[in-house]
Amino acid sequence: KNEVEQSPQNLTAQEGEFITINCSYSVGISALHWLQQHPGGGIVSLFMLSSGKKKHGRLIATINIQEKHSSLHITASHPRDSAVYICARPGTASKLTFGTGTRLQVTL
Amino acid sequence: NAGVTQTPKFQVLKTGQSMTLQCAQDMNHNSMYWYRQDPGMGLRLIYYSASEGTTDKGEVPNGYNVSRLNKREFSLRLESAAPSQTSVYFCASSETENSPLHFGNGTRLTVT
Numbered sequence: 001k002n003e004v005e006q007s008p009q010n011l012t013a014q015e016g017e018f019i020t021i022n023c024s025y026s027v028g029i030s031a032l033h034w035l036q037q038h039p040g041g042g043i044v045s046l047f048m049l050s051s052g053k054k055k056h057g058r059l060i061a062t063i064n065i066q067e068k069h070s071s072l073h074i075t076a077s078h079p080r081d082s083a084v085y086i087c088a089r090p091g092t093a094s095k096l097t098f099g100t101g102t103r104l105q106v107t108l
Numbered sequence: 109n110a111g112v113t114q115t116p117k118f119q120v121l122k123t124g125q126s127m128t129l130q131c132a133q134d135m136n137h138n139s140m141y142w143y144r145q146d147p148g149m150g151l152r153l154i155y156y157s158a159s160e161g162t163t164d165k166g167e168v169p170n171g172y173n174v175s176r177l178n179k180r181e182f183s184l185r186l187e188s189a190a191p192s193q194t195s196v197y198f199c200a201s202s203e204t205e206n207s208p209l210h211f212g213n214g215t216r217l218t219v220t
Contacts, residue, residue: 004150030206031206033208033209035209041196041213041214041216042211042213042214043198043200043209043211043214044211045208045209045210045211048207048208086150086151088150088151090206094139094141094153094156094158094202094205095153095156095166095167096151096153096209097150098150098151098152099150100148100149100150101150
């Protein structure tokens with residue numbers, strides 16, 4: 001069983017909708033990562049957070065350490081947000097444990 | 109500023125052939141990583157280098173070797189490729205082990 005679980009696995013939304021992607025993990029962490037993988041395959045780091053909330057443009061990431069849960073929100077979604085969103089929690093040393101990703105499709 | 113540059117983008121090998129995947133970063137990062145990505149699975153760490161001169165095994169190191177040539181470059185070598193090594197490979201770097209990751213564009217490797 002993967003120590004990092006993401007939901008939903010697939011998500012289709014219409015342009016403008018508010019989107020939430022969830023990430024739960026089984027072991028306590030120091031910082032959780034959110035990554036975005038574009039349809040072409042490239043991977044970009046979005047957030048690294050260990051408490052509270054971080055915001056970058058229309059993207060907001062929150063984390064609840066006690067509940068071992070993080071959410072990624074996208075406000076006013078746009079087709080260019082279509083991508084796979086991956087969360088990852090640090091393990092020992094530099095060995096991140098990655099979720100399998102949430103595939104988001106935003107349509108016009 | 110190129111970030112993390114990975115070559116080649118695509119490669120097809122026959123079973124038993126060898127090859128080296130090259131990775132270079134121009135951000136003066138200390139830590140570098142090699143991951144593989146397979147359908148239905150999360151990224152898995154093959155090897156990493158926390159700093160110049162050191163390398164360590166990750167989750168799936170069997171069949172691979174690495175070299176941290178200098179602070180900029182971290183190569184991954186397949187000595188005798190197997191079909192199970194068909195995958196997409198990503199190189200990444202970070203300032204420290206607890207910093208955000210910067211990824212290369214990936215190498216799609218097929219072993220027949």
